[in-house]
Amino acid sequence: MMQTTRIVNVSRRSLVLGMGAGGLVLAVGLPPRGRSQEAPVEFGADAMPNGWRDDPNVFVSIDEDGIVTVTVHRAEMGQGVRTSIAMVVADELEADWDRVRVTQAPGDELRYGNQDTDGSRSLRHFFDPMRRAGASARTMLELAAANAWDVPVAEVRAEGHVVRHASSDRTMSFGELASAAAVLPVPDRDGLRLKDPASFRYIGKSDIGLVDNDDITRGTTTYGIDVRRDGMLYAVIARPPVIGGRVASVDDRAALQVAGVERIVRLDPPAIPAEFQPLGGVAVIARNTWAAIKGREALVIEWDDGPHGGYSSEDYKAELEAAVRTSDGKLILNRGDVETALAEAPTRVVAEYYIPHLAQAPMEPPAAVADVRDGSCEVWACVQAPQVTRLRLAEQMELPEEDVTVNVTLLGGGFGRKSKPDFVLEAAMLSREMGIPVKLTWTREDDLHHSYYHTVSVERLEAGLDDAGKAVAWLHRTAAPTIGSIFAPDPKEKLPFELGMGLTNMPLDIPNVRAENPQAPAHVRIGWYRSVSNIPHAFAIQSFIAELAEAAGRDPRDYLLEVIGPARLIDPSEIGDVWNYGENPDRYPIDTGRLRKVTETVAEAIGWGREMPSGRGLGLAAHYSFVSHVAVATEVEVVDGQVRIPRVEIAIDCGAHVNPDRIRSQMEGAVIMGVGQALTTEITFHDGRAQQGNFDSYLIPRMEIAPRDMNVHLVNSGGYDMPLGGVGEPGLPPVVPAITNAIFAATGQRIRRLPVADQLRS
Amino acid sequence: MITLTVNGREHSFDGDPEMPLLWYLRDELGLTGTKFGCGMAQCGACMIHLDSYATFACITPISMAEGSEVSTIEGLTENGDHPVQVAWRDLNVSQCGYCQAGQIMQAAALVDSTPDLTDEDIDMVMSANLCRCGTYPRIRAAIKQAAQARAE
Ligand code: FES
Numbered sequence: 001m002m003q004t005t006r007i008v009n010v011s012r013r014s015l016v017l018g019m020g021a022g023g024l025v026l027a028v029g030l031p032p033r034g035r036s037q038e039a040p041v042e043f044g045a046d047a048m049p050n051g052w053r054d055d056p057n058v059f060v061s062i063d064e065d066g067i068v069t070v071t072v073h074r075a076e077m078g079q080g081v082r083t084s085i086a087m088v089v090a091d092e093l094e095a096d097w098d099r100v101r102v103t104q105a106p107g108d109e110l111r112y113g114n115q116d117t118d119g120s121r122s123l124r125h126f127f128d129p130m131r132r133a134g135a136s137a138r139t140m141l142e143l144a145a146a147n148a149w150d151v152p153v154a155e156v157r158a159e160g161h162v163v164r165h166a167s168s169d170r171t172m173s174f175g176e177l178a179s180a181a182a183v184l185p186v187p188d189r190d191g192l193r194l195k196d197p198a199s200f201r202y203i204g205k206s207d208i209g210l211v212d213n214d215d216i217t218r219g220t221t222t223y224g225i226d227v228r229r230d231g232m233l234y235a236v237i238a239r240p241p242v243i244g245g246r247v248a249s250v251d252d253r254a255a256l257q258v259a260g261v262e263r264i265v266r267l268d269p270p271a272i273p274a275e276f277q278p279l280g281g282v283a284v285i286a287r288n289t290w291a292a293i294k295g296r297e298a299l300v301i302e303w304d305d306g307p308h309g310g311y312s313s314e315d316y317k318a319e320l321e322a323a324v325r326t327s328d329g330k331l332i333l334n335r336g337d338v339e340t341a342l343a344e345a346p347t348r349v350v351a352e353y354y355i356p357h358l359a360q361a362p363m364e365p366p367a368a369v370a371d372v373r374d375g376s377c378e379v380w381a382c383v384q385a386p387q388v389t390r391l392r393l394a395e396q397m398e399l400p401e402e403d404v405t406v407n408v409t410l411l412g413g414g415f416g417r418k419s420k421p422d423f424v425l426e427a428a429m430l431s432r433e434m435g436i437p438v439k440l441t442w443t444r445e446d447d448l449h450h451s452y453y454h455t456v457s458v459e460r461l462e463a464g465l466d467d468a469g470k471a472v473a474w475l476h477r478t479a480a481p482t483i484g485s486i487f488a489p490d491p492k493e494k495l496p497f498e499l500g501m502g503l504t505n506m507p508l509d510i511p512n513v514r515a516e517n518p519q520a521p522a523h524v525r526i527g528w529y530r531s532v533s534n535i536p537h538a539f540a541i542q543s544f545i546a547e548l549a550e551a552a553g554r555d556p557r558d559y560l561l562e563v564i565g566p567a568r569l570i571d572p573s574e575i576g577d578v579w580n581y582g583e584n585p586d587r588y589p590i591d592t593g594r595l596r597k598v599t600e601t602v603a604e605a606i607g608w609g610r611e612m613p614s615g616r617g618l619g620l621a622a623h624y625s626f627v628s629h630v631a632v633a634t635e636v637e638v639v640d641g642q643v644r645i646p647r648v649e650i651a652i653d654c655g656a657h658v659n660p661d662r663i664r665s666q667m668e669g670a671v672i673m674g675v676g677q678a679l680t681t682e683i684t685f686h687d688g689r690a691q692q693g694n695f696d697s698y699l700i701p702r703m704e705i706a707p708r709d710m711n712v713h714l715v716n717s718g719g720y721d722m723p724l725g726g727v728g729e730p731g732l733p734p735v736v737p738a739i740t741n742a743i744f745a746a747t748g749q750r751i752r753r754l755p756v757a758d759q760l761r762s
Numbered sequence: 763m764i765t766l767t768v769n770g771r772e773h774s775f776d777g778d779p780e781m782p783l784l785w786y787l788r789d790e791l792g793l794t795g796t797k798f799g800c801g802m803a804q805c806g807a808c809m810i811h812l813d814s815y816a817t818f819a820c821i822t823p824i825s826m827a828e829g830s831e832v833s834t835i836e837g838l839t840e841n842g843d844h845p846v847q848v849a850w851r852d853l854n855v856s857q858c859g860y861c862q863a864g865q866i867m868q869a870a871a872l873v874d875s876t877p878d879l880t881d882e883d884i885d886m887v888m889s890a891n892l893c894r895c896g897t898y899p900r901i902r903a904a905i906k907q908a909a910q911a912r913a914e
Pocket residue numbers: 797798799800801802803804805806807808809818819820821
């Protein structure tokens with residue numbers, strides 16, 4: 001029974017061409033299709049791989065008891081998408097919310113449209129298609145009723161789960177009409193009557209309970225880690241601690257003696273760049289998770305670390321600092337004449353900011369169940385990107401895509417980690433080897449040691465102020481390893497989408513602006529982490545603006561508003577960002593009026609300018625990301641070097657609101673995550689190895705540090721005429737600088753290195 | 763042979779006595795409501811009641827539960843109507859929900875055992891439970907609502 005085997009990564013595709021091969025990178029990484037070519041330009045959902053669908057037959061079903069089932073094709077990871085999409089469909093359908101259920105779509109983009117749940121796009125891209133799906137289904141029910149009564153369809157109206165013929169006072173329920181409606185043709189998109197927003201029952205309302213509330217509070221939900229299949233075995237993997245490393249030797253005799261261990265399997269490392277390929281290592285397959293973990297502890301492995309075994313965070317920080325102190329970097333923005341303006345400025349200010357690696361650390365670590373046998377592959381997994389998961393499985397298993405099924409479970413948090421299906425591929429490789437279902441679980445140590453880490457950055461800013469203290473020159477150098485490094489061999493410059501996250505699209509009212517991107521090689525897997533490059537950019541820029549205010553002897557709020565400048569609409573491509581989160585700049589311009597408004601809202605809410613007791617201070621920051629405008633104001637108290645954050649005000653203008661309660665909860669969560677990033681959260685490397693392995697050293701915030709007084713302001717500047725902005729990510733970037741700016745106000749100490757940790761202890 | 767009661771049902775187990783209750787519940791009994799988050803008493807995702815005390819299942823060997831009553835989120839109430847569960851739904855506390863079984867088990871023990879809860883009590887006890895989604899403000903509010911309901 002017990003034996004050791006060895007399997008190799010079969011996938012050896014050219015990953016240089018992998019940029020966009022699975023759609024995922026294209027989706028987040030490149031300018032909208034056609035921009036640089038002759039083809040017509042596409043934006044938004046149109047530009048996403050496999051676009052959108054609005055077919056009611058795909059998304060809505062109604063049974064004869066009248067139960068409406070909405071199929072949600074986007075992954076639920078806490079943003080509330082299952083509830084929000086169901087609200088949209090149910091509203092247009094005129095369904096009674098209590099009779100609406102939700103089912104989760106498997107990965108199948110030809111059927112459902114794009115399913116990559118990242119980039120704060122689900123409602124932004126699917127509000128309109130889901131409205132149409134609901135409205136089409138409603139129209140079909142009305143037509144079925146009109147046919148049954150032999151009256152003109154214009155005389156009937158669906159309302160509250162029935163269709164009514166007012167003049168004859170007849171009604172038929174949705175359940176009675178369901179089968180007749182189902183065989184009717186789908187109405188033409190163009191003639192479709194959408195509801196007047198004034199009559200929305202659910203959209204925009206704050207009192208809608210989450211569709212998963214009952215299961216969550218009773219423990220009956222199924223996340224990836226919870227899936228069980230008959231005859232299933234349990235696996236954990238010992239992976240090379242350094243990216244690009246491999247097993248030099250393994251002694252598995254003791255591991256095979258552990259009760260419950262069934263087999264040890266060697267996995268070869270992937271070719272570099274690894275994209276989403278598993279890291280290789282040694283898998284232990286056992287009759288339960290505990291036995292697998294114990295078996296892994298008993299393995300004696302020597303690792304060959306490969307080229308990144310020397311990676312150390314302290315040394316790398318020095319490398320990045322050296323890089324931003326030269327002018328060798330790639331020129332990415334150049335407006336006016338920064339050199340002359342700096343030379344002539346009576347006041348010059350320079351600051352460098354360091355933002356460390358982070359790990360997403362979703363509360364549910366990566367986990368998946370796979371069943372690969374008899375020429376088919378079925379997985380159950382907590383994936384943000386089911387379609388790319390399916391594609392990579394098909395390649396890895398050498399099966400046609402039709403024979404690969406990706407069942408999407410609930411995600412116990414994602415934050416970008418679960419956009420990468422490496423863990424699902426691992427489960428599939430092991431199941432194929434065993435010929436039975438295998439559940440692969442990542443322990444917390446696995447998660448923190450082998451993440452796709454948030455990048456590490458040094459941002460150097462230099463500004464020239466005129467006699468009045470106004471900023472007239474701005475030079476920004478940014479150095480950070482790129483996410484592109486998981487897709488291409490050793491790129492060293494940031495991609496346009498990374499720069500477009502709060503750097504090249506900064507609406508600065510400054511005449512001379514220059515930005516450069518010195519090179520920075522990657523030594524670990526770099527990946528998306530909630531709000532991505534906005535994290536370092538917002539921290540540096542919003543800190544620096546406060547530093548300029550200080551240098552100019554001005555109030556930081558007034559100065560921030562002055563740098564944002566007067567209310568105006570900016571086409572991001574005109575200031576140097578061709579990406580604009582994939583959206584049409586005409587529909588989604590940067591609106592400095594909205595940015596000012598959220599800033600003024602939080603400043604007023606926190607009582608900006610009031611007298612503060614000693615050791616207390618207020619801080620402010622504003623940031624535009626994911627086509628939403630957000631500002632944060634904090635009140636901070638520092639006692640004996642210890643930071644408390646008693647109060648936070650956060651305002652978002654994300655256009656039209658679908659589910660205000662979930663917008664609020666995303667802002668609350670962003671504040672908490674930002675508190676951690678400001679104060680404690682950091683991954684460091686030594687000898688190529690992540691130094692934090694669990695929550696005793698990777699310090700994400702606990703309740704004791706959560707602000708007691710937190711208020712979310714939803715600033716809506718135009719109702720349903722406004723296109724929707726992102727919600728899941730844009731709350732986070734301004735939180736950290738708002739905190740560190742408040743720390744400066746409280747203590748006079750400027751935080752230029754994150755996290756604060758013990759920097760304030762004397 | 764270890765015998766114990768889980769959610770009112772008797773079980774016996776003759777495997778590794780060191781196996782943490784967490785894995786016994788999840789893998790052997792199929793009670794997956796109890797979650798794994800860290801395996802070292804750092805996150806509270808695995809919180810259960812052992813003889814009605816909130817306990818980290820991930821560091822409690824099954825041998826320690828010999829003769830004990832274990833209750834998990836699935837067995838907290840029959841109908842999901844513990845005041846804590848009700849408050850959690852009323853306030854839409856959950857985001858991803860993954861930590862919430864542990865939060866609810868911790869909060870239920872707190873609310874059931876402490877009559878006049880202060881903000882400090884809540885922060886101190888609930889700081890054993892991590893939530894990466896950042897639901898702490900609503901957890902605080904829900905516990906207060908549940909405590910109120912308990913008192914009435
Ligand atoms: S899994 Fe037990 S405390 Fe984290």
